Amino acid sequence: MxxxxxxxxxxxxxxxxxxxxxxxxxxxxxxxxxxxxxxxxxxxxxxxxxxxxxxxxxxxxxxxxxxxxxxxxxxxxxxxxxxxxxxxxxxxxxxxxxxxxxxxxxxxxxxxxxxxxxxxLGLGSYPDTFTSQPTDKRIQELVSQLDKCINGDCVKPSGWRAAKIAEQLALSESRFLHLFREQMGITWRPYLLWRRMFCALNALKNGNNATQAAYLAGFADSAHLSRTFKNQFGMTIRQALILFLLK
CATH class of the missing domain: 2.60.120 (Jelly Rolls)
Structure with a gap:
């Protein structure tokens, strides 16, 4: 199946x-x-x-x-x-x-x-009771931008570096990192990595090959993406392509 x-x-x-x-x-x-x-x-x-x-x-x-x-x-x-x-x-x-x-x-x-x-489980309905609601408007806007990747409008992660985002938000890098963890309950780097995995999966679902998906998700090459993917999901990109019949 x-x-x-x-x-x-x-x-x-x-x-x-x-x-x-x-x-x-x-x-x-x-x-x-x-x-x-x-x-x-x-x-x-x-x-x-x-x-x-x-x-x-x-x-x-x-x-x-x-x-x-x-x-x-x-x-x-x-x-x-x-x-x-x-x-x-x-x-x-x-x-x-x-x-x-x-x-x-x-x-x-x-x-x-x-x-x-x-x-x-007492969770209620999606999405009404699912999403986290950061109170800081700058973090709200950042999360909204990242959500666009799920919908196919990917932003290459070179624009997601902490120093670059801090500059866009008129914050120091250290202040941004502290604010993000305070608002989201997780540090920036592992959160971003999780988002990049979604970006790669979405690219594969849309018909891109592993090399193209790696580029869109901000990885050096398909081997880098596959190693990271395996660490996160327990399978390589090749195995995912076979499992999900994405190729």
């Missing part, structure tokens, strides 16, 4: 089968929801229900069929899920069997099918 991939600001959603990753960790909180009669294997342990994995926790995952959501910890949902994790690296989520959704088609939006899961 061909996996279906959705990209949203602050969230990557995958529905598919036969997912198998190498050991990796990433900035996102991961939510796993196997399909009916499906199982997952996490670090050698077999499970059947929904599972949360905290950010920056190394894990190796395989799953026969189901949903995977990667959620930015700085979002309202990310913060709510961190509260549910309560300092644990993983957390089982008890769900009623009736909440398992049907298999989506490539034309479906995932949120109606995922609504029962979100409801039981």
């Amino acid at each position: 061909r996996p279906t991939v959705w990209l949203e600001p602050g969230m990557l959603i995958i529905y598919g089968a036969a997912l198998d990753t190498a050991a990796h960790k990433h900035h996102a909180i991961q939510l796993i929801w196997p399909s009916s009669n499906s199982t997952y294997q996490l670090n050698g342990n077999v499970g059947t229900g929904a599972l949360l994995i905290d950010a920056d926790v190394e894990h190796q995952l395989s799953m026969t069929s189901g949903w995977i959501l990667l959620i930015e910890p700085l979002s309202h949902w990310g913060k709510a899920l961190q509260e549910k994790l309560a300092g644990r690296s993983t957390c089982d989520i008890a769900l009623q069997s009736s909440t398992i959704p049907s298999i989506p088609s490539s034309d479906d939006q995932p949120f109606p099918q995922l609504a029962p899961l979100f409801g039981q």
Whole structure:
């Protein structure tokens, strides 16, 4: 079965089968929801229900069929899920069997099918209860600019360097870095790296090859992108192209 991939600001959603990753960790909180009669294997342990994995926790995952959501910890949902994790690296989520959704088609939006899961987790609806709301207008505008990349209007990351952004915001670099962490709950560099991964994925989905995607996302070359991609998602770009049938 061909996996279906959705990209949203602050969230990557995958529905598919036969997912198998190498050991990796990433900035996102991961939510796993196997399909009916499906199982997952996490670090050698077999499970059947929904599972949360905290950010920056190394894990190796395989799953026969189901949903995977990667959620930015700085979002309202990310913060709510961190509260549910309560300092644990993983957390089982008890769900009623009736909440398992049907298999989506490539034309479906995932949120109606995922609504029962979100409801039981107390997350509410997307996007109304999802996005983080920095109070500083300068950071608000910066995040809005980065969101444009998800919609296909990429800004090459040479313009995303802290010194350059600080200059645009009429701040010193140190003040910008402090303000960003204060407002967003994460330092600038790992946040930017996560965004660049989304930019590369979006470029691949739009038909670019790995070299073109690397350029658009601000990497030196496709090998640099693939190494970084593997560190973040547990697979190389080549494996992602095969898995998602993007080429």
